[in-house]
Amino acid sequence: MDILNQLLHGFATAATPINLLWAFVGCMVGTAVGVLPGIGPALTVAMLLPLTSQVEPTASMIMFAGIYYGAMYGGSTTSILLNTPGETASMVTALEGNLMAKHGRAGAALATSAIGSFFAGTIATVLLTLFAPWLAVVALRFGPPEYFALMVLAFITVSAVLGASVLRGLTSLLIGLAIGLIGIDEISGTARYTLGIPELVDRIEVTLMAVGLFAVGEALYFGLFEARVPESQNKMTTLYMTKSDWKRSWPAWLRGTMLGFPFGTVPAGGTEIPTFLSYAMEKKLSKHKHEFGTVGAIEGVAGPEAANNATAAGVLVPLLTLGIPTSTTAAILLSAFQNYGITTGPQLFQTSSALVWALIASLYIGNVMLLILNLPLVGLWVKLLKIPRHWLYAGILVFATVGVYGMRQSSFDLYLLYGIGLMGVMMRRFDFPTAPVIVGMILGPMAEAQFRNAMSIGEGKLSVFVERPLSATVLALCVVMIVLPVLLKRRAKRMEAALAAPGV
Amino acid sequence: MKNRGFLGIGVGVLLIAVLLAIGATGISSAAGYAGAGPNFLPWVVSAAMGLLGVLLIATALRAKDEVIAAPEYPPRWRAVAWVSLGLILNAALIEHIGFIGSCAVLFGLAARGFRIGADQQPTHRMLGQDFVIGALISAPVFWLFTKVLGVTLPSLVKGGWI
Numbered sequence: 001m002d003i004l005n006q007l008l009h010g011f012a013t014a015a016t017p018i019n020l021l022w023a024f025v026g027c028m029v030g031t032a033v034g035v036l037p038g039i040g041p042a043l044t045v046a047m048l049l050p051l052t053s054q055v056e057p058t059a060s061m062i063m064f065a066g067i068y069y070g071a072m073y074g075g076s077t078t079s080i081l082l083n084t085p086g087e088t089a090s091m092v093t094a095l096e097g098n099l100m101a102k103h104g105r106a107g108a109a110l111a112t113s114a115i116g117s118f119f120a121g122t123i124a125t126v127l128l129t130l131f132a133p134w135l136a137v138v139a140l141r142f143g144p145p146e147y148f149a150l151m152v153l154a155f156i157t158v159s160a161v162l163g164a165s166v167l168r169g170l171t172s173l174l175i176g177l178a179i180g181l182i183g184i185d186e187i188s189g190t191a192r193y194t195l196g197i198p199e200l201v202d203r204i205e206v207t208l209m210a211v212g213l214f215a216v217g218e219a220l221y222f223g224l225f226e227a228r229v230p231e232s233q234n235k236m237t238t239l240y241m242t243k244s245d246w247k248r249s250w251p252a253w254l255r256g257t258m259l260g261f262p263f264g265t266v267p268a269g270g271t272e273i274p275t276f277l278s279y280a281m282e283k284k285l286s287k288h289k290h291e292f293g294t295v296g297a298i299e300g301v302a303g304p305e306a307a308n309n310a311t312a313a314g315v316l317v318p319l320l321t322l323g324i325p326t327s328t329t330a331a332i333l334l335s336a337f338q339n340y341g342i343t344t345g346p347q348l349f350q351t352s353s354a355l356v357w358a359l360i361a362s363l364y365i366g367n368v369m370l371l372i373l374n375l376p377l378v379g380l381w382v383k384l385l386k387i388p389r390h391w392l393y394a395g396i397l398v399f400a401t402v403g404v405y406g407m408r409q410s411s412f413d414l415y416l417l418y419g420i421g422l423m424g425v426m427m428r429r430f431d432f433p434t435a436p437v438i439v440g441m442i443l444g445p446m447a448e449a450q451f452r453n454a455m456s457i458g459e460g461k462l463s464v465f466v467e468r469p470l471s472a473t474v475l476a477l478c479v480v481m482i483v484l485p486v487l488l489k490r491r492a493k494r495m496e497a498a499l500a501a502p503g504v
Numbered sequence: 505m506k507n508r509g510f511l512g513i514g515v516g517v518l519l520i521a522v523l524l525a526i527g528a529t530g531i532s533s534a535a536g537y538a539g540a541g542p543n544f545l546p547w548v549v550s551a552a553m554g555l556l557g558v559l560l561i562a563t564a565l566r567a568k569d570e571v572i573a574a575p576e577y578p579p580r581w582r583a584v585a586w587v588s589l590g591l592i593l594n595a596a597l598i599e600h601i602g603f604i605g606s607c608a609v610l611f612g613l614a615a616r617g618f619r620i621g622a623d624q625q626p627t628h629r630m631l632g633q634d635f636v637i638g639a640l641i642s643a644p645v646f647w648l649f650t651k652v653l654g655v656t657l658p659s660l661v662k663g664g665w666i
Contacts, residue, residue, distance in 0.1 A: 054654035167563065171517060171556045177549050178524060188534065190542040193527050216591065219614070223583035225575040227621030390618035391637065394611045397587075398642055401594060401607055406655040414595030418588065425584075430510055431572045448545045460539025 003133055010357030014365055019062055023362050026063035027369045030070020035078050035381045038218050039396055041071035042328040042438070045336070046210035047403030052339040058355050062362040064336060068329055069121060069363065072309050073370045076113040077381055080106060080301070081234050092275040092304040099296030101234035110378055111239040112249045112298055113305040118371040119250075120257040120306035124313030125363045127261050132349070132360075136321040139346035144454035145465050147322070149474035151447040154324050156478045159436035166486060168432045176440020179204055186449050199412050206335045206442055207407045210328070212417045213434045215400040217424015219393045224425065227389065236382055239375060245298050252282050252299040256306030263307075264314015264326075271311045271327075278307035313363070320356060321346055324443070328435045331442045510571045511564035518557030524550035586617030602660035604642045611638025 013019065033044045045064050052060055079090035080097035093113060100109040142150075159169035182193045183203035194200040241249070256278045263274040282303040283292050291297035318324045323344030325331035337344050342352055349356055374381070404417050427434060458464025466472045528550055531543035563571060590613030597606040612635035619626040647665065649655040660666050 050649075050655045051653055167556065167559055170552075171513075171560065174517075174549060174553045174556060175520075177545075178520065178553065181524075181546055181549060185542040188532065188542045190532050192531055192542060192546060193524075219618075220584055220587055223587050223617050223621035224579045224581070225577055227580075227583065227618055228577045228623055390615045390622060390624075391634075393618050394590075394614040394634070394638065395641055397591065397594075397614050398607045398611055398638070398645065401598070401603070401610065402645060402649055402655070402657065405598065405603075406649060406657055409656055409658075411595050411599050414598065415592070418591045418595065421591070426509075426513065429572070429575070430513055432513075444545075452540050452544070455540045456536070 003129065006133075006353065006357045007129060007361060009354070010359075010361035011364075013058060013354060013358035014062060014361040019059060019358070019362070020365070022059045022063040023066045023366050024369060026066020027070045027366055027373055029063075030067035030072075031074040031370065031373055031381060032070075032384060033067070034071035034074020034076075035384050036074075036387075036392065037078060037082070038222065038393060040075075040214065040329075041068050042210060042332050043214040044071070045329060045332045046207045047215070047399055049205075049207045049332070049336060049339065050403060050406035052336055057340045057342065057352075058358050061333075061336065061355065061359050064333055065359055065362055066366045066369075068312065068333070069309075069366050070370055070373075072121075072312050073114060073117050073374045074381065076117065076301075076305055076308075077110060077374070077378060078385065080109045080113065081236070081382060082231065082385060090305075090308065091272075092279045093301055093308070095279065096292065096296045096298075096300030098234070099294065100298065100301065101296070103295045104235070104237055105296065105298075106234050107237040107239040108241050108245055108298060109296070109301050111241050111375065112245065112302045114371060114374040114378070115241075116249065116253045116256065116302045116306040117309045117374075118367055119253045120260065120309040121313060121367045121370075122364065123257050124261045124264075124310040125360065125367065128313050128317055128363070129360055131265070132317050132321050135317065136346040136349040139321055142322075142346070142470070143468075144450045144457060145468050145471040146474070148447055148450040148454050149465065149471035149478075150322060150324055151443055151450065152478050153474050153481075154318075154326055154443060155436075155440065155447070156481050158326065158439045159433070160482050164431060166482065168430075169436055172427070172432050172434065173436035173440045176437040177444040179209065179437070180441040180444030180448075186445055187452055197412075199408070199410055204416075204441070205404075205407050205413070206332060206438065207403050208413055208417060209420060209441060210332060210438055211400045211403050212420025213424040213427070213437065215396050216417055216421025217428060217434075219397055220421055220425045221428045222389070222393055225429075233385060236379065239378070248286075248288070248297075248299050249302040252278075252302035253306040255281060255285075256303040256308075257310040260307035260310030261314040264311040265317040266326075271308050274307045274311050275304040278303040316363075319344070320348060320359075323348070323446070325439060328438045331439045335442055506570050507564040507567055510567075511561060514557050514560030514562075514564055516557075517553055517560055521550050521554035521557055524553065580621050583617045583621030586620060587614045588617075590614040590617065599658050602666060603646045603657040604639060604666055605660060607642035607645075608635050608638035611635070611641065 014023065029044065030041060033039045033041060044067050048064070075090040076093050076097065079094035080101050097109045097113065100106065155173055159173035160166045182200055184191055184201060191201055259278050259281070260274045279300060282299040283289065286292065286297055286299055288297055292300055315327050315330050318326055319330045319334060323334065325334045334344055342348070400417065401414065404413050407413070424434065454464055465475060524546060528543050528546040531546055533541045533543045590610040593613065594606050594610040597609060612631055615634040616626050616631055619630070646657055650657050
């Protein structure tokens with residue numbers, strides 16, 4: 001009953017006209033950036049971080065949450081109608097969604113993904129409501145060694161498990177950690193790697209890094225390689241879903257939700273794995289297997305889309321209860337909390353309970369707003385796709401300036417932004433993932449502080465990490481996660497070699 | 505040598521590792537009870553980056569084919585040059601001619617770069633048009649963020665509307 005009570009209080013805060021307005025603005029902006037190619041929720045929230053110095057925390061967190069959820073809705077519109085997916089999360093939706101659109105069923109695909117997003121988003125938010133306060137209570141018992149172990153797990157999964165290559169993922173992570181080293185050390189107050197430049201003493205802003213990699217890097221890469229790629233847009237059709245569409249969609253929504261939420265909650269973030277799993281599962285269970293890869297199967301859109309949105313809600317669980325971000329957007333939301341001086345972690349539910357519950361309540365409200373924004377108004381969003389790319393990317397650069405300059409009022413940051421953009425182009429060209437850089441630079445200093453506090457507890461002995469059962473287990477899991485993919489790859493190679501050997 | 509770029513990244517990572525190590529020698533090691541002071545993580549990061557740098561270099565040298573396949577189209581540096589010019593001028597001008605003016609320059613030059621990247625032949629007329637569009641976009645953005653949301657952005661006239 002306690003949870004229900006607090007949730008109702010949250011609704012009371014979130015439903016004031018001004019906060020509803022913020023939620024609405026967030027949902028609008030989120031859907032727009034989800035639809036527009038080349039711009040995503042992480043970048044948008046990063047560009048809007050300067051607002052944290054002016055707008056009160058509840059209002060801005062409600063808006064950021066709207067952007068986060070909205071981008072998940074909008075992303076599917078682009079991936080169904082264009083042949084280039086807007087977000088990585090909607091890559092799987094694009095597989096069947098695109099085929100459906102090519103065969104004149106764009107409307108049904110858009111409808112099942114919007115309703116599926118609503119369904120999954122709402123159920124996952126209910127799960128978040130029930131699960132997060134409980135986990136926060138459990139997490140109160142964690143000490144620095146446990147936190148350090150969990151953070152290492154987040155590092156490993158974000159960098160080594162999700163990407164195409166462990167080596168490249170870890171390199172990105174280390175770059176992020178190195179950037180996180182710049183500035184004042186949290187525990188001792190020592191300045192590190194500041195080279196005497198005053199701007200570097202108060203650390204490199206995450207806005208600068210995210211905007212540099214995602215906006216400037218992306219724009220330069222577009223000009224360099226991608227602007228010549230021809231694009232085709234599928235035709236919009238009626239949103240009407242037949243009875244059989246409904247019958248095939250709802251079990252897929254349910255399965256996608258159940259698959260997506262747990263994947264979001266464990267520090268193994270990212271939506272790629274659950275959406276792919278959901279796709280594979282739907283393909284296996286479907287009675288219409290012949291439609292997969294030919295005319296497009298509706299359950300192949302419904303399942304992954306639900307999984308995608310449920311994962312997005314799940315990611316908020318470790319963020320709000322442990323203060324551990326497992327995706328880029330979560331990392332940037334965390335830095336928004338930091339800008340307000342709000343300490344994230346299990347105590348968040350006690351110290352900032354009004355804020356957290358208003359945030360959770362706004363997720364319910366946001367889902368309803370998004371369903372309305374995305375079903376009847378989908379035609380409006382489709383028009384956004386008509387903006388010529390040269391203006392779209394030039395406009396993104398203008399907004400990048402707002403975010404970066406607005407943060408610290410320093411033109412030094414704008415030069416640095418260009419340098420980071422060039423680095424982004426190189427990383428993109430050689431397929432180095434960017435998410436570990438952002439997660440590394442935000443989580444790195446926190447992990448270091450936990451590590452050194454844990455070492456103080458253990459009186460300078462590393463054994464403190466293995467003497468406590470939970471931290472030992474988590475750290476062992478980390479080792480397995482790094483070693484296992486390498487071993488599996490080696491085995492696969494050996495088998496390939498054996499098969500290719502003459503005489504077999 | 506097919507993997508020159510990839511090799512370059514490996515060398516770069518190794519170089520950063522060395523620089524981090526040089527920097528780490530100057531950081532205090534006062535550890536107190538913890539046994540790990542402010543210079544502990546810098547050394548760990550430096551060592552790990554050194555190892556990764558070596559592994560990246562080895563990958564580049566040992567691979568017979570391209571490690572990462574080149575994009576479908578060859579790079580068009582002329583497009584990047586225009587966008588870069590826009591970004592650098594923006595950084596140089598913003599505190600002198602204000603947000604709207606310098607972002608109009610950025611928008612115009614960047615749009616020209618992207619047009620070149622997309623195989624268009626931008627005329628001077630288009631460039632002029634793009635500057636105007638840039639100003640028309642930047643102005644409301646400037647007013648929204650400074651007048652409504654209270655974010656500080658530079659203006660030509662202190663505290664003014666342009």
